[in-house]
Every structure is written in structure tokens, then in C-alpha cells.
Amino acid sequence: MKSKFKTAAAILALSLGLVACGKKDDSSNKESNNASNSSKAEVSATMVTDQGGINDKSFNQSSYEGLKAYQDEGKIKFDYIESHKDSDYQPNLESALDSKSDIIFTVGYALFDATSKAAEENPEQNYAIIDNENSKNQKNLLGITFADHENSFLVGYIAGMKTESNNVGFVGGMESAVIDRFQYGFMAGVKQAAREKGKDIEVQVQYANSYSDQAKGKNIANQMYQNGADVIFQAAGGTGIGVFEAAKENNKYIIGVDRDQKEEAPDNILASTIKGVGKAVQLTIDDYKEGKFKGGETVSYSLKDGDALGIAYGDNDLVSKEVKDKVEDLRNQIVDGKIKVPQNEEEFTSMVYDK
Known part of the structure; x- marks a missing residue:
């Protein structure tokens, strides 16, 4: 070795x-x-x-x-x-x-x-x-x-408000309790936006079973974009680099994970979840x-x-001030305990985000 x-x-x-x-x-x-x-x-x-x-x-x-x-x-x-x-x-x-x-x-x-x-x-x-x-x-x-589900909820809301096709995607690395928090927090945020818009928003979900397979990440993202998604959130480590490549090539939107990833696709990124x-x-x-x-x-x-968990926006105008203000309001409601964010499928269902 x-x-x-x-x-x-x-x-x-x-x-x-x-x-x-x-x-x-x-x-x-x-x-x-x-x-x-x-x-x-x-x-x-x-x-x-x-x-x-x-x-x-x-x-x-x-x-x-x-x-x-x-x-x-x-x-x-x-x-x-x-x-x-x-x-x-x-x-x-x-x-x-x-x-x-x-x-x-x-x-x-x-x-x-x-x-x-x-x-x-x-x-x-x-x-x-x-x-x-x-x-x-x-x-x-x-x-x-x-608490990755909390800031994943915020970017899910951003994705749900930004999508024009009412179709978004989630690419995970490997299935686990940790990535469940990203997936179901994101899906709950999308549902929050869907309720406000009065529309149904589809969430495509697929796992790469790897945190280092960039080609697999790109292939999954290409398929999601071709199947109608116009925003993808990736929580896939190094595999996510391939998702960024697909976003740029398809001229679609992407959301980064764990650190500010705007340099990967400055013209396509909406935001990144920040895990400090x-x-x-x-x-x-x-x-x-x-x-x-x-x-x-x-x-x-x-x-x-504070700095231990949050989100960072891209250096562009892809997310409106109105949405950013609402995201801050949602953040405060989560911190105050007024909004409960699911960490897994069971909580997603029990909190009626699946309806």
C-alpha cells in the first residue's frame, strides 16, 4: 500500500x-x-x-x-x-x-x-x-x-425557488446516516419552496457509491439534467467534481457542499453548504x-x-435578494426551533414533508 x-x-x-x-x-x-x-x-x-x-x-x-x-x-x-x-x-x-x-x-x-x-x-x-x-x-x-440537514434545507429551498422545470436532483456519495441528512434536509427545503410556489417539484436522487469517482458523478448528473433537472445538489466528496463538470457543460445550476465551491463553476453555482x-x-x-x-x-x-455550519452564495446574481432574505428568515426559524428539519426518511415522513 x-x-x-x-x-x-x-x-x-x-x-x-x-x-x-x-x-x-x-x-x-x-x-x-x-x-x-x-x-x-x-x-x-x-x-x-x-x-x-x-x-x-x-x-x-x-x-x-x-x-x-x-x-x-x-x-x-x-x-x-x-x-x-x-x-x-x-x-x-x-x-x-x-x-x-x-x-x-x-x-x-x-x-x-x-x-x-x-x-x-x-x-x-x-x-x-x-x-x-x-x-x-x-x-x-x-x-x-x-447538523448537515439544517443547511441542506436552506439550499433545498434555494433550489426549489430557482428551478424553472420544477425538477431538481440530489447526487450522493455513499448511502449512510450522514448523507441521509443531506438528502432529506435538501428534499424538505425543496418541499418548503414547492408549497410556497403552489407547485409540485420532482427530486431525482441517485448515489455514486463512491467519494472519488468523478466520471460516475458526471454521468449521473448528465442523466439528471437530460431528464429535466435544472438544479443539482451534490454531497459526494471528490465525486462531486464530475457533477460540476456536467453543470458547466449543460449550462445548468449546481449547489456545492462542505466548503465554498464557487470557484468550480462560478457561472453556474447557486450556493454551497458550509461544513466548518x-x-x-x-x-x-x-x-x-x-x-x-x-x-x-x-x-x-x-x-x-456560526462559522461551523452555514451556506455561501456564488459571486453572481443567480439567487435573488428576495430569496436570500427568506433563507435568512428560515435559518432563524430553524435556530429558534420553529422549523424542524428531518434527518432521514422516517423523519421526512413523520414530519409530513412527503405530502
């Missing part, structure tokens, strides 16, 4: 070696810009990604950017290891121990079994997992979850430095937590 394990120190050494040989390689400076700061940092961290890696333009990349920003500020030093398939998780976690980091972050609910096993076998090592509860109440593991994974890892590090690491617990972030 080949995994990418990069450290600031290693890349600094490579950079010095290249300079000594009179050669220049810009790629060797990715992690070394603030190596002197990171070498003095009090906290060290290692991140093990899910499939898609740090350039998935989604939750893995957001985690990486949060850690990288703290390294650039001299607050931490960090390594990362990329996973490319399920079988990478366990050996990557074993490799992460070599760094002797204060905290090992695993990014994605799919890593839970491997992370839980590693935490059990290494009780002195601190772990934190993104997008999964600490369901076994392990004392050296922190679960970090997000980078902020969450930073807050976890802050707690650790203050002796408040919440091992044994699960920390959850929702719309009421």
Missing part, C-alpha cells in the same frame, strides 16, 4: 537539498513555508483522510486547510496520510502512530471502525473522528458531528492546548454555531 505521508520537516529537508544542487522545484515547498514556526509548536497532529484525499475540494480538503492554517500561524505541526480505498484505513492509522502526534484526526464516518479499533489498541493516544459519534464512549476518542470541518479541527486543538480535550464525548455543530 502506498500512502502519501508528508511532514513539514521532510519537505524542508528536500527543499534544502534541491537548493544545494542548484535546482528549483516549487512543489517541494507545499508544507515548508512555515517550517520554523511549526517546529516550535506545542501541539502536533496527524490527519488520515477518507477516499478523495486532500484535494477532494470537500470535507477532506477543509480539514487539511484548517490544520494548514494553524501550522502557518505556528500553532501546530502536522502530517497527513491519504486513503484511496477502504483497505487503506487500518494501515494508515498504524502509520499515523509513527508521528507520535498529540491528536490523530480521521476524516469521514467510513473510518469509524478502524478508528475505534485503533483507539482501543492505543489507549494513550488521542483520536478525533469527523462525521461520526463516539458511539462506544471511548475515553481517548472525540466524535465530531454536524477546518474550524472544528482548530477548536479541537484549542481545547487540547487548554487541557480540555473532550475524549469520551461527541461534539455537535449546528446553524446556531
Whole structure:
């Protein structure tokens, strides 16, 4: 198994070696810009990604950017290891121990079994997992979850108000309780818009069974656009990059996920849901430095937590001020508990969003 394990120190050494040989390689400076700061940092961290890696333009990349920003500020030093398939998780976690980091972050609910096993076998090592509860109440593991259904409701409303064909799409990565929150929150928001418009709006739903298959994402999106959808929300990690390609080629609308993705399709994007994974890892590090690491617990972030969860609009005029104002009103109603947003099919039905 080949995994990418990069450290600031290693890349600094490579950079010095290249300079000594009179050669220049810009790629060797990715992690070394603030190596002197990171070498003095009090906290060290290692991140093990899910499939898609740090350039998935989604939750893995957001985690990486949060850690990288703290390294650039001299607050931490960090390594990362990329996973490319399920079988990478366990050996990557074993490799992460070599760094002797204060905290090992695993990014994605799919890593839970491997992370839980590693935490059990290494009780002195601190772990934190993104997008999964600490369901076994392990004392050296922190679960970090997000109320993704809440901001998915908001972009569902945007999609429902924007569609002219009364047909929208949802492309998911892999079926799970986490992606259920995106799907059913989105569908509930579309239903809210449909009720206001007095129209029926169809929602096409399909999963790619991958977070890294861009070709599959593009193919699914092309089919949805051809079948009448004019807006698609993708919650598919790196697979979603293919959905963006389809949106541009079909000149249709798209909604991004997990981080502000407007640069992927500036003329087609309506908005992105923001999952502050980078902020969450930073807050976890802050707690650790203050002796408040919440091992044994699960920390959850929702719309009421500001930067930890929200939406970002594209730099265009595709969403009207009227709709943006209504979205803000809906956000406030969710925060105040006046609107309950479903997290799964059962809640979607019991809350009568299916009618």
C-alpha cells in the first residue's frame, strides 16, 4: 500500500537539498513555508483522510486547510496520510502512530471502525473522528458531528425557488446516516419552496457509491439534467467534481457542499453548504492546548454555531435578494426551533414533508 505521508520537516529537508544542487522545484515547498514556526509548536497532529484525499475540494480538503492554517500561524505541526480505498484505513492509522502526534484526526464516518479499533489498541493516544459519534464512549476518542440537514434545507429551498422545470436532483456519495441528512434536509427545503410556489417539484436522487469517482458523478448528473433537472445538489466528496463538470457543460445550476465551491463553476453555482470541518479541527486543538480535550464525548455543530455550519452564495446574481432574505428568515426559524428539519426518511415522513 502506498500512502502519501508528508511532514513539514521532510519537505524542508528536500527543499534544502534541491537548493544545494542548484535546482528549483516549487512543489517541494507545499508544507515548508512555515517550517520554523511549526517546529516550535506545542501541539502536533496527524490527519488520515477518507477516499478523495486532500484535494477532494470537500470535507477532506477543509480539514487539511484548517490544520494548514494553524501550522502557518505556528500553532501546530502536522502530517497527513491519504486513503484511496477502504483497505487503506487500518494501515494508515498504524502509520499515523509513527508521528507520535498529540491528536490523530480521521476524516469521514467510513473510518469509524478502524478508528475505534485503533483507539482501543492505543489507549494513550488521542483520536478525533469527523462525521461520526463516539458511539462506544471511548475515553481517548472525540466524535465530531454536524447538523448537515439544517443547511441542506436552506439550499433545498434555494433550489426549489430557482428551478424553472420544477425538477431538481440530489447526487450522493455513499448511502449512510450522514448523507441521509443531506438528502432529506435538501428534499424538505425543496418541499418548503414547492408549497410556497403552489407547485409540485420532482427530486431525482441517485448515489455514486463512491467519494472519488468523478466520471460516475458526471454521468449521473448528465442523466439528471437530460431528464429535466435544472438544479443539482451534490454531497459526494471528490465525486462531486464530475457533477460540476456536467453543470458547466449543460449550462445548468449546481449547489456545492462542505466548503465554498464557487470557484468550480462560478457561472453556474447557486450556493454551497458550509461544513466548518477546518474550524472544528482548530477548536479541537484549542481545547487540547487548554487541557480540555473532550475524549469520551461527541461534539455537535449546528446553524446556531456560526462559522461551523452555514451556506455561501456564488459571486453572481443567480439567487435573488428576495430569496436570500427568506433563507435568512428560515435559518432563524430553524435556530429558534420553529422549523424542524428531518434527518432521514422516517423523519421526512413523520414530519409530513412527503405530502
